[in-house]
Amino acid sequence: MTILSPQWYNRHKGVMEMKDILEHLSVVESFDTRQQSKVLHKLSEIIGISLFAMIANANDPEEIEVFCNVHETFLREYFVLANGIPSHDTIERVFEMVSPEYLEGLQHHFNELLNTNEGEKIRKILAIDGKTQCGNGTDKQKANHIVSCVDEDGFCLGQKLVDDKSNEITAIPALLYNLNIKGHIITTDSMGCRRDIVKKIRKKQADYVLAIKGNQGTLYNDAKLYFNNAELLRGCAYNKTIEKARGGVEMRKYWQTDDISWLAQRKYWAGLKSIAMTRNTITQKGKTITETRYFISSLPVDVKGMARAIRKHWMVESYHWQLDVTFREDANHIRNKHISYNLNIMRKLALNLFKLLDIGKKHELEAE
Numbered sequence: 125m126t127i128l129s130p131q132w133y134n135r136h137k138g139v140m141e142m143k144d145i146l147e148h149l150s151v152v153e154s155f156d157t158r159q160q161s162k163v164l165h166k167l168s169e170i171i172g173i174s175l176f177a178m179i180a181n182a183n184d185p186e187e188i189e190v191f192c193n194v195h196e197t198f199l200r201e202y203f204v205l206a207n208g209i210p211s212h213d214t215i216e217r218v219f220e221m222v223s224p225e226y227l228e229g230l231q232h233h234f235n236e237l238l239n240t241n242e243g244e245k246i247r248k249i250l251a252i253d254g255k256t257q258c259g260n261g262t263d264k265q266k267a268n269h270i271v272s273c274v275d276e277d278g279f280c281l282g283q284k285l286v287d288d289k290s291n292e293i294t295a296i297p298a299l300l301y302n303l304n305i306k307g308h309i310i311t312t313d314s315m316g317c318r319r320d321i322v323k324k325i326r327k328k329q330a331d332y333v334l335a336i337k338g339n340q341g342t343l344y345n346d347a348k349l350y351f352n353n354a355e356l357l358r359g360c361a362y363n364k365t366i367e368k369a370r371g372g373v374e375m376r377k378y379w380q381t382d383d384i385s386w387l388a389q390r391k392y393w394a395g396l397k398s399i400a401m402t403r404n405t406i407t408q409k410g411k412t413i414t415e416t417r418y419f420i421s422s423l424p425v426d427v428k429g430m431a432r433a434i435r436k437h438w439m440v441e442s443y444h445w446q447l448d449v450t451f452r453e454d455a456n457h458i459r460n461k462h463i464s465y466n467l468n469i470m471r472k473l474a475l476n477l478f479k480l481l482d483i484g485k486k487h488e489l490e491a492e
Contacts, residue, residue: 149230164207170218171227173199173209179474183452184467185212185219219466227469228282228302231476235281249276249433250305250330251440252312254292255447258454260464268464271295272472273303274440278479280472285465292316297324305330309423311437314339317420319392326394331422333400333433343389347418351379351401359383361427372408378431382424395422400430447471 149168174182176199177191189212192199196209210218254271261267271292272283284299286292292315300310300321306329312321314337325332336344350356360379367374380400390396400419405412423430447453451471458464 165210165214166204166206167218167222169203169205170210170215171222171230172203173205174215174219174470175230175473176202178451178467178470179477181451183456184458185215188212188215216463219463220460222466224285224462224466224469227466227473230473231280231282231469235279248308249436249439250274250281250303250308250310251276251437252296252299252310252316253437253440253444254286254295254315255444257456257464257468259457260459260461262459265459265461268461268468270465270468271299272440272443273299274443276436276439278439278443279476280443283469283472285461293318293321296321300324300328309333309433311335311433313437319394322396322422323394326422331395333419333421333423333430333437336418336420343387343420344418346387346389347399347401347420350381350399351418356381356383361425363427363431365431369406372406374407375405376431376435377403377405378427378434380421380425380427380430393420396420397422397424398430400427400434402431402434443475446475451475 149172173192174188176195177188180191182188182191189209192209196205199205199209250273252271252273254269257268257270259267266288269286269292270283271286273281275281282299282303284295284302286295296312296316296318297320301324305325308330310325310330310332312332312334314335317334317336317340322332322334336347338344351360357379360381360383363378365376378400379402380398382398384390384396384399387396387399398421400421401416402419403414403416405414417434419430419434421430421433423433447468451474453468453471456464456467458467
């Protein structure tokens, strides 16, 4: 596993004190339901050392224990560890009993750090999408499916575990309820294009750009017919970009219009102001593939702004890719769904910390 040395942390104290981040751990003791007479290790310290270990790419309680034993001296700069390093069994039991709400509180604290010295509030794209923890599934149970909200800078702001008997449609409103989205732009794939979700977004004073597909019936068909009319298309705001991508050339075309008075369903979609179409053409190794997609939005006509929102939605997919490739999430086969969900949040805390310190762009990791 890749190890972050004590020298690495010391070098970045000018950017952010790790002790400032770990201050939030003090509230965890109120979540400790263990029999105190039998407790050898403070709950806050177990969570804290686990965060350090997962930053170093530990993937499960066994690897967390290995990391902590190797770097006990360094960890004592931040934790008392009166009874030494807890066993992996103890670490696993902690993640089985601790509330995800506590870990999400840590996440909220990270988000506050992101806004420090930001000045005037920036209007951001917040992309919502789901990811399955593939290693958690068995023949007898469905794998955890988690809906996450990731901003355009690649920070996860929150997540919601989808109930086994439900789907993303019910999880998205619950996730939105816990997020401060006022003034921002929410993007989702077609699964999130629901009237109740739109109402929730508008009630929280945010805007939306939502993909629509055939599951929206006449709404999708009407948008498709409109943009397939050459004369109407010429009256739309238009933007085009061409860039190298995936070993080929990708051309993206965007059209947007607020000419929606004819749209029969417009009254059912809170705040609906415009519809849009994108047509992406990828030429790679002599082959050309074209994809056309349609969207509804509460944004007025600003085709470059619309293009930005659509393009930035990929950030949540990139974030999920990093969880799998960098943090090996799908390689983790812990069957307990509660533990697996808590470890997902911990990985996101680690990944957010990397991004907060701009790891991979401005700094090099030091290996011991």
